[in-house]
Amino acid sequence: MLSPSAHSWIEGETLGEHLEEHGVSRRDFLEYCAELSVVLGVGSALAPKMAHAIEVQKRPTVIWLQLQECTGCVESVIRTENPSIGDLLLDVISLDYQHTLMAGAGTAVEKVKAASMAANKGKYLLIVTGSIPTNNDDMYVMIGGKTARSVLEEAAEGCAAILALGACAFWGGIQGARPNPTGAVGVRDIIKNKPIVNLPGCPPIGDTVTATVVHYLTFGALPEVDREGRPLFAYGERIHDQCSRRAHFDAGQFVETFDDKGAREGWCLYQVGCKGPATFSPCPIFKWNNRTSWPIEAGHPCLGCTEPHFWDTMTPFYGRLPDVAGFGIEKRVDTIGASLAIGAAAGVAAHATMTVMHQIKRRRATDQVPEAHENAGENNG
Amino acid sequence: MSKVSNEVGARHPPGARYLREFGKPVPRERGDFTWVYLWGAPLRIMHWVAALCIVALVISGLYVGRPYFATTGEASAHFLMGKFRFVHFTAAAVIVMTGIVRVYWLFAGNAFERLPALFPMSPRNMRSMFKVMRTYFNFQTQDQPHFVGHNPLAQWAYTSVYLLMTVLVITGFTLYGQSAPTGFFYHLFGWVPGLMGGLQIVRLVHHALTWAILIFVPIHIYLAIRADYVERAGIVSSIITGGRFVASDDEFEDIDLAAGKSRPWPAE
Numbered sequence: 001m002l003s004p005s006a007h008s009w010i011e012g013e014t015l016g017e018h019l020e021e022h023g024v025s026r027r028d029f030l031e032y033c034a035e036l037s038v039v040l041g042v043g044s045a046l047a048p049k050m051a052h053a054i055e056v057q058k059r060p061t062v063i064w065l066q067l068q069e070c071t072g073c074v075e076s077v078i079r080t081e082n083p084s085i086g087d088l089l090l091d092v093i094s095l096d097y098q099h100t101l102m103a104g105a106g107t108a109v110e111k112v113k114a115a116s117m118a119a120n121k122g123k124y125l126l127i128v129t130g131s132i133p134t135n136n137d138d139m140y141v142m143i144g145g146k147t148a149r150s151v152l153e154e155a156a157e158g159c160a161a162i163l164a165l166g167a168c169a170f171w172g173g174i175q176g177a178r179p180n181p182t183g184a185v186g187v188r189d190i191i192k193n194k195p196i197v198n199l200p201g202c203p204p205i206g207d208t209v210t211a212t213v214v215h216y217l218t219f220g221a222l223p224e225v226d227r228e229g230r231p232l233f234a235y236g237e238r239i240h241d242q243c244s245r246r247a248h249f250d251a252g253q254f255v256e257t258f259d260d261k262g263a264r265e266g267w268c269l270y271q272v273g274c275k276g277p278a279t280f281s282p283c284p285i286f287k288w289n290n291r292t293s294w295p296i297e298a299g300h301p302c303l304g305c306t307e308p309h310f311w312d313t314m315t316p317f318y319g320r321l322p323d324v325a326g327f328g329i330e331k332r333v334d335t336i337g338a339s340l341a342i343g344a345a346a347g348v349a350a351h352a353t354m355t356v357m358h359q360i361k362r363r364r365a366t367d368q369v370p371e372a373h374e375n376a377g378e379n380n381g
Numbered sequence: 382m383s384k385v386s387n388e389v390g391a392r393h394p395p396g397a398r399y400l401r402e403f404g405k406p407v408p409r410e411r412g413d414f415t416w417v418y419l420w421g422a423p424l425r426i427m428h429w430v431a432a433l434c435i436v437a438l439v440i441s442g443l444y445v446g447r448p449y450f451a452t453t454g455e456a457s458a459h460f461l462m463g464k465f466r467f468v469h470f471t472a473a474a475v476i477v478m479t480g481i482v483r484v485y486w487l488f489a490g491n492a493f494e495r496l497p498a499l500f501p502m503s504p505r506n507m508r509s510m511f512k513v514m515r516t517y518f519n520f521q522t523q524d525q526p527h528f529v530g531h532n533p534l535a536q537w538a539y540t541s542v543y544l545l546m547t548v549l550v551i552t553g554f555t556l557y558g559q560s561a562p563t564g565f566f567y568h569l570f571g572w573v574p575g576l577m578g579g580l581q582i583v584r585l586v587h588h589a590l591t592w593a594i595l596i597f598v599p600i601h602i603y604l605a606i607r608a609d610y611v612e613r614a615g616i617v618s619s620i621i622t623g624g625r626f627v628a629s630d631d632e633f634e635d636i637d638l639a640a641g642k643s644r645p646w647p648a649e
Contacts, residue, residue, distance in 0.1 A: 106507060177635070226562070227571055227575075236445070237562065238559055240559075240560075243562055245575070247456040247457065249460070249462055250459075250460055250461075250462050250463040251452055251456040251457075251460060251461060251462065251463075252448055252450075252452045252459055252460075252462040252465075253451055253452055253453070253456055254451055254459030262451075270448070271447075271448065275581070276438055277559070277580075278579070278580035278584065281563070306384070306583075307579065307580070308579065309578065310579075312523055313579035313580075313582055314446040314579075314581055320447065320448075321584060321588055322585050324585075333589045333592070334447065334588075334592075336448075336592070337472040337588075337589060337591070337592025337593075337595070338592070338626055340596055341592055341595040341596050341599075344599055345599050348600060351603070351607075352603060354520055355520060355522075355607055355610070355611065356610075358520035358521075358522070359492060359610070359611065360521065
C-alpha cells in the first residue's frame, strides 16, 4: 500500500518470495536485517535468523486505527530508514486498513476491515495512533458512525497485540493536556487485557515501528519493555546519556540564549530548557529523516515528547524547571525560594535586634545580672 | 529562685575574687548547677557531618540546577559540571549514611533522642509550644517555658527537617538513578516519577526543598545562639560536648532534676 506493488500478493506466497519478486536482492535483504538487528540490540549474529523468520512469513495482517490525532505519526513512519525494503515490509504485512493511505473509503473499507478482523481473529496486529476521547459519551470522534472507543474495543477484541504509536495513543497527547476538554486518554487506559507496546513520541521515529514489527515477526513475541510499556531497544536510555553535546554539559559549557557564542559553538542546551535529562528516547541514535539530524543536533532543546503528559510537565519548553502556579502570575521556583530565604535572613536579623533590645531593657529593669550567668561562673570556678 | 549573695563563704571558688572585683554577685554555694549529658556521640557526629554535607550539597546543587559560571575552550579540557556532580553525589551518599546512623539512634539513643521524642504532641506539649511561640513574638523571654532538651517548637522543626531530608534523598536518588536504567537506584525509586507526575516534577520538588533548607539553616543557627544568649546555659556547646548546664532549682518541663531522672514529653 505504501509503495504500490507491481503485482499483487499471491495467495500462499511467503514474504521472501514476495520480496524477490519485487527485485530485492538477497544481499540487500540481509543487510537490512543486519541493520534492524542492531537497532533492536539483539546482535547482528541473529540477522540470518531474523531474515529467515521474515522470509517464511505468510502475510501477517495489520489493522491500523487512526483515532483522535493529526496523522503526523503516519507521516513519520513512511519515512523509515530504508524505504524500499521498509515500505515493502509494511506493504507486505497486509495493512488491511489505514485511513490516510488506503485508496478506498466509506462503507466498503469498513466492510473490508470487519472481514479481515474476522478472518484473522486472534492473530492480527493492531496499530493505534491517536487518543480516545471519553467526555460527553465519547462523542468527540466518530468513525463510520461509531465512537473511537467502540472502534478501538472492537478491533482490540480479536487482536494478538497492540502497538500504541505516538504520544496520543500512549497517554492522550496534546488534546490530553490540561484542561483536557475531550477527556482524551491513551490505549492502555481503555484496553486492559491485551499486550500493549507503547512507541511514544510526537511523532515517534519510523524505525521504532518497523523494528518492533520485525521483532514480533522474528521472535513471535513483543520486545522487552520498560515501566511505561516502551520497548527497551529504543527507549532504554535517556537522551542526556546518549547526547552528542554531552561533553559540553560535563565541561560546564552552556547555551544561555539562542544567539550567543555557546549556541554557535554547539554547547549544551541545558540552560535553554533541554529536557534530555528527563527523556527516554532513541533520537540521538536513530535520528530523523534517514539519519539526517535530530532536534538537539540542529540546536533546539529536547521537548521530552516521549514522556507521559509532557505538554504539562515539560513546559515551559525553554525553561529548566516547571513554573510554580498559585503565585498570581506563574513564577520560577528560584525566584520564590530566594525571596523566602532572603526574607528569613532579614527576619532573623530583625528578631535578633529586638531580642537584644528587650534583654538589655529587662536586665536593666531588674538591676541584676541574670542568675544563670553567675551560677555558671561558680561552676566554672 | 535567687541563690546569690555578696557574701564570700569559705568554700568559694577562686573565681569569686574576680566576680567581687567586678562588682558581680557571687554564688553562695557550689553545686547549684548540674551538667546534664543530653546528646550521644553518634548524634553529635551525625549533626556535624550532615551540616558539612548540607553546605556541600547546597553549593553543588545550586550549580547543577542552574550553572552560575561556565568554562570556555575545548570541552575536553574541562570537567566543571562533572566535578560539581561528583561532589553532590558523594555528599549525598555521606548524608544518607548519617541518616542511617540517626535511624539506628532512634532506637538506641536516650529518652531525648528516641523515636517518641520526635513527636511531642501531648496537650501539655502543645500548650508549651504555643507559649514558646508567643515569647518569640512578644520577646518576654522570662515567660518562656524551660526545657532541658528541645522545646516542642524546636523539636517539631527538627522532625520536619528529617522529613524534608527524606524527601530530598528520595527525589535526589530518583534523579540520580535515571542515568542507569538497569541499575539499582532506578529500580528502587522507580515508583517516584509516577507518584509525583513525571520526572520534571521530581526535579522541581528536589529543587524547591533546597530552598526550604536554605530558609531553615539561618533560623536554626540564630535560634540556637539566641537561646544561649537568653538562657546562658551553654546550649550551643551541647552539640559539641553533648551536655549543658542547668540550674538545680530551675523548673523544667521535660526533666525532674530532684528525682534524678528525665521525663521527656512523650511520657506525659
